[in-house]
């Protein structure tokens with residue numbers, strides 16, 4: 112199916128599930144394929160070796176695809192060889208495997224765009240950048256919504272509206288898939304064969320989206336939080352939730368697709384032959400996160416919970432967009448079900 | 461001073477044991493790839509599991525101490541170790557939080573003796589258990605039952621590098637997520653102690669589909685009432701909940 | 716692409732003992748290390764130990780690439796560095812951050828306020844005072860007690876440069892000839908024309924707040940009062956997230972902020 116279209120290159124096409132499978136299988140030769148697969152109950156993003164392993168109907172995953180595969184949970188960023196003349200820095204090689212991150216939902220695609228703002232800004236991170244450049248993102252419009260999703264309120268879903276920053280967009284249209292090549296590089300190297308979409312297909316896509324929009328259950332006003340948050344940073348709901356329910360376990364921020372915080376620390380073996388400088392996802396819910404010699408800027412549990420809620424729902428001035436993409440993971444995986452949208456609603460009352 | 465610049469004398473180390481299962485000592489003796497390096501880098505002048513002889517007197521650059529203090533003579537010995545050691549780390553939950561030997565702290569000494577030994581044993585000198593820090597200054601805690609490799613290594617490296625150690629201080633959940641385990645507490649309603657337990661094990665139990673039972677002890681500033689509440693919602697009885705929280709932390713929680 | 720985590724080396728060319736646990740290291744960096752400006756900082760450290768943000772307490776000048784760091788031993792990295800001797804090498808990355816807004820002080824009355832080690836990042840401003848073309852410079856420095864005053868031997872020299880230096884301590888000992896009490900009291904007595912004043916403040920957060928409030932009472936606007944808060948930092952580049960304060964990354968958007976920029980966000984005294 113990688114054949115050439117002699118007359119006109121297709122950037123959009125409707126193809127059957129079988130043809131989609133064959134199309135994707137064709138990439139395996141040059142790309143490592145990562146997609147949502149099986150799992151007990153929950154799908155998880157992992158390397159797959161055949162298209163059949165991919166669960167196209169998955170609803171969500173515990174760990175987000177972008178953060179997991181572009182900013183690894185734990186990674187070596189530098190090492191030092193200990194020589195008689197002193198430690199000598201050695202740079203680990205940059206990742207260069209070509210990969211396809213397949214089936215990334217709209218919210219998670221937006222999360223990657225957010226991570227880009229963090230890691231490709233004034234100080235680009237070489238590891239993130241190398242992975243990002245070598246990873247083709249195949250986004251997938253959602254088919255179902257969960258009771259915790261609120262992407263519709265923050266403009267990140269359920270259908271992907273962003274026009275760049277990813278490579279391919281897939282929509283399950285029932286009997287066929289709508290495949291849209293979005294990036295310049297995708298248009299250059301992938302060729303598509305299939306029926307070009309007509310007006311009624313696009314009409315149908317719109318209908319599918321409208322249908323989905325009816326299923327959302329979360330509602331809160333995402334705009335206007337600014338004033339409320341800053342005028343009442345000590346709203347009692349924060350203290351009550353923090354003291355009554357928050358375990359400071361960090362699960363919320365670990366599963367959040369836009370939480371980028373990490374710790375940097377050195378690992379030395381007893382032989383002291385080589386020292387590794389590592390980074391690992393860190394959690395602002397952890398007591399020591401903001402500790403300095405003179406004190407702790409988030410000594411109280413409520414201050415830590417507030418940092419999470421405000422950073423996700425407010426502080427748009429930081430990167431020009433909200434921190435949240437509405438995936439609902441932090442709510443789903445909080446052991447006590449703390450829900451940032453409920454906190455916001457309470458504060459807005 | 462940079463650590464590689466020629467210091468020739470190996471640091472003298474001792475490994476000491478009070479009431480416990482000796483698991484921490486075994487962990488060090490079975491230090492896999494690192495054992496050889498450890499013995500090369502340190503002069504273990506006292507380590508009963510590795511060498512049958514050894515001088516108890518010191519002085520030591522590093523004292524690693526496992527076990528709970530449950531007998532009067534142990535307290536005396538501990539103080540002597542402290543006086544003769546530049547750095548003393550408590551190793552394992554018994555030494556840090558009381559661990560298994562401190563389960564008895566919840567009851568009356570005599571009643572427990574009777575229950576355990578049936579008839580009166582006149583030579584029994586066991587007393588109320590205490591953690592090391594009740595008697596001496598402790599410079600750091602190598603948590604675990606037995607400790608994780610990372611913190612054990614950190615303890616040794618801190619001496620070799622002449623710098624403060626940085627032991628892991630965050631929840632097991634963080635490690636659990638780094639490992640990608642599907643959460644047992646959320647997904648299956650198992651009473652997992654991960655959210656309040658200090659990490660270091662690499663979320664070993666959750667990875668084997670077992671709820672964490674807090675063998676590394678509570679992390680500092682854990683929200684204990686909040687997790688107890690959650691367990692109550694899951695249908696655990698008061699006693700079941702109490703047991704989960706005092707299995708390794710009886711002493712700390714009683715305070 | 717260059718790995719921005721790779722540190723440069725610098726050789727210690729001199730060590731000065733400032734106070735009990737505070738030392739000043741004169742450093743000669745390997746070539747290629749960019750010169751820093753007053754208010755900027757380096758991530759200073761050693762392999763196997765870690766890194767910590769430390770302000771430049773003296774900046775390189777035309778005649779010398781050497782710069783200084785003044786470090787108080789309070790933790791893992793700083794304790795370790797405090798044992799270093801002349802000739803030893805340390806590792807650093809930087810310089811990072813936005814320093815003091817030096818081009819705002821021309822023709823103005825520059826009020827420098829520092830508490831404790833907060834004098835370290837203020838010192839380079841004094842160092843290049845001649846170039847600033849300020850109308851007047853006043854330095855107010857507060858410390859716990861006479862023994863913990865840093866850069867003691869330099870004040871005389873600074874006064875010769877024409878800078879008004881006022882020292883104060885909380886607990887004066889025998890023979891202390893200067894003020895007693897907190898710096899805010901000296902600010903209160905200071906004659907300031909509010910429209911012409913620019914203030915740079917560095918010290919413990921509570922001190923920065925009181926000092927700023929004192930200036931506000933004199934009608935100095937929040938946009939003319941600059942502070943340099945301390946936060947935990949791991950990377951220095953706005954990536955690790957530890958130093959976040961509201962929308963800001965203290966490392967890359969700061970560490971110097973106008974009071975107005977910081978005001979209103981929780982978790983600080985501003």
Ligand SMILES: Cc1cc2nc3c(=O)[nH]c(=O)nc-3n(C[C@H](O)[C@H](O)[C@H](O)COP(=O)(O)OP(=O)(O)OC[C@H]3O[C@@H](n4cnc5c(N)ncnc54)[C@H](O)[C@@H]3O)c2cc1C
Pocket residue numbers: 399402403404405629756765766767768769770771784785786787788789790791792793794832835836944945946947948970
């Ligand atoms: C922009 C900037 C400029 C600075 N300039 C200077 C300067 O010029 N000179 C200077 O001396 N300092 C300066 N600092 C402060 C310095 O960076 C901090 O003091 C830094 O923390 C020192 O690092 P450390 O590794 O030595 O201390 P750390 O080991 O990080 O310890 C710092 C404090 O936190 C506590 N702590 C940390 N982790 C834990 C834990 N897990 N459990 C309990 N306690 C813990 C320690 O007890 C200690 O009190 C500056 C900071 C900033 C942000």
Ligand code: SF4
Pocket residue numbers: 356357358359360361362363364396444445446447448449
């Ligand atoms: S997951 Fe829930 S309990 Fe844990 S830190 Fe986050 S909000 Fe608190």
Ligand code: SF4
Pocket residue numbers: 364367369370371372393394395396418419420422423956959
């Ligand atoms: S919520 Fe916390 S962990 Fe997440 S990005 Fe913000 S500060 Fe970092």
Ligand code: SF4
Pocket residue numbers: 363366367368369370423434435436437438439440441442
């Ligand atoms: S804050 Fe919660 S809902 Fe928002 S993106 Fe993060 S995990 Fe998803």
Ligand code: SF4
Pocket residue numbers: 362446632633634636637641642643644645646652653654655663666671672
């Ligand atoms: S399984 Fe246990 S340790 Fe793992 S995230 Fe869930 S509660 Fe935490």
